[in-house]
Amino acid sequence: MKRPAVVVLAATFLTACTSGADDPAAPADPPSAPPSRSPSPSPQQEPDSTVVHVRVSGPQDTVMLVARDGQRSQVELEGEPFDFEFTESGTAPGHLDIRVFAKSEHPEEEPVRCSISLDGEVAIEDSASTVDENGIAEVSCTLARST
16 A cells, blocks of 8 residues: 555654754763762653644545655645654754645545644644635645744
């Protein structure tokens, strides 16, 4: 089947473009150094991490485009939702630079939808259930990198 491989590619693309998500842990103190007075935070306690959840859904002909850090990946959803979550470390939410677009020619039975949530809160969402003058229903969810 073509679809699972393409969706995995899109999910891998999002994960690979996360800045700092795969940073190795800090090295341990050398044996001669005195023990640290405050324990370093565990991965669950990282104050600069953000849980990002991307969801796109729509009818059978829905095509999704994900853009991140100058890279793009396009996926034909074939009626299945794209639902992906990852943790972004060391980046403020205003600097995420995630752009998700989706389109369909047949949104009558099921609208085209996209959403991006940060730490469980919807940051942006869009929905389209009618076609425009070009015969396409389009949605866009963008968290642009602030300067």
